[in-house]
Amino acid sequence: MTSSFSGLGVGLLIVKELLLNKKTQLLLS
16 A cells, blocks of 8 residues: 555656646746
8 A cells, every 4th residue: 555655646746847847848938
């Protein structure tokens, strides 16, 4: 349970960072 849950947490963090990167790129461009 804990291992899979932590994996989901890491995935969510990666998704958030990717979304932020896309937003910043759109704003800068």
